[in-house]
Amino acid sequence: MSTWIIDPDHSVAAFAVKHLKIADVRGQFNRIRGTITFDPADISKSSVEAAIDAAGLLTGIKKRDDHVMSADFIGVSTYPIITFRSTKVEGADAERAKLTGDLMIHGITRPVTMDVAFSGPVKSPFGGEVTMGFRAVLTIDRFAFGVTWNEIMEDGGFMIDKDVHITIDIEADLKE
Numbered sequence: 001m002s003t004w005i006i007d008p009d010h011s012v013a014a015f016a017v018k019h020l021k022i023a024d025v026r027g028q029f030n031r032i033r034g035t036i037t038f039d040p041a042d043i044s045k046s047s048v049e050a051a052i053d054a055a056g057l058l059t060g061i062k063k064r065d066d067h068v069m070s071a072d073f074i075g076v077s078t079y080p081i082i083t084f085r086s087t088k089v090e091g092a093d094a095e096r097a098k099l100t101g102d103l104m105i106h107g108i109t110r111p112v113t114m115d116v117a118f119s120g121p122v123k124s125p126f127g128g129e130v131t132m133g134f135r136a137v138l139t140i141d142r143f144a145f146g147v148t149w150n151e152i153m154e155d156g157g158f159m160i161d162k163d164v165h166i167t168i169d170i171e172a173d174l175k176e
Contacts, residue, residue, distance in 0.1 A: 001039040004132055004172035006032055006050060011170045013052055013082075017142075018161035020153070027068065029082070031056030036134065036172050038118070043091035048099065052082040072149035079107045087111070095119065099136060105145040114138035114168075121174065130174040139165050 011032045016024040034050030054076045059065050069076040086101035092115075100113045120132035142148070143162045151159040 001037060001045060003175040004036040004038055005175050006034045006036065007131070007171045007173055008033055011168075011172075013166060013168045015167075016165045017163070020159060021157050021161070024165075025059065025064075027057060027059035027065075029054065029056050030058060032168075032170070034084075035175070036132075036170070038132065040094075043089050043097050046086075046089045046097075048084065048086040048089075048101065050084045054080055054082055073106075073147050075106055079105070084112075103140070103145075105140075105142075106147050108145045110140075110144050112138055112140060114166075132172050132174075134168075134170040134172065136168040136170075137166070139163050 008031055012028050012030055013032060014026065014028040016026045019025040029052045031053035032050060033053075034048065037045075037047045039045040054074050055069065057065050057069055057074070057076075059068065068074060071078070074082075081104075083104045084101055086099055088098075088100040090098045090100075092098060095117055097116045097118070098113055099116045100111065102109050103112045114136040115138070116134060116136045118132060118134045121130045122132075123130055141162050142164050149160075153159055
């Protein structure tokens with residue numbers, strides 16, 4: 001069993017949410033930290049603890065970033081950290097697993113399950129660091145986390161969908 005430290009310079013949590021019922025708006029959080037305990041021989045013994053600095057949000061539009069960080073959505077001034085702590089890992093095969101755990105957004109914690117793919121380890125050509133890659137994919141209902149701001153459209157639908165599609169790409173370095 002090895003412990004891996006999430007590399008914040010090479011990790012991102014990206015999201016997409018339908019806007020006006022016609023197109024996805026994308027964004028990402030770049031400030032991720034945490035640890036992954038990984039046992040490829042018995043994947044069920046693996047675990048993850050991660051935290052995202054919510055103020056690290058970037059959509060490419062400052063006005064939108066400010067709105068998403070406001071109390072209407074994430075509420076960064078009150079809830080500055082998004083956290084995840086695993087509760088169960090089930091192996092699918094030598095490169096994939098199902099990861100279940102508690103996700104906290106906007107001060108509300110809910111269980112989630114994500115599909116995870118992993119690769120490596122590899123040695124960096126710039127100093128011999130040993131690194132692994134992890135990709136997790138999930139969809140959450142933002143309403144379940146108290147992120148409910150919306151506008152009703154002329155046809156009775158909502159401006160912003162409740163489903164948020166998330167892809168988390170992690171590089172993690174072996175803890176010496």
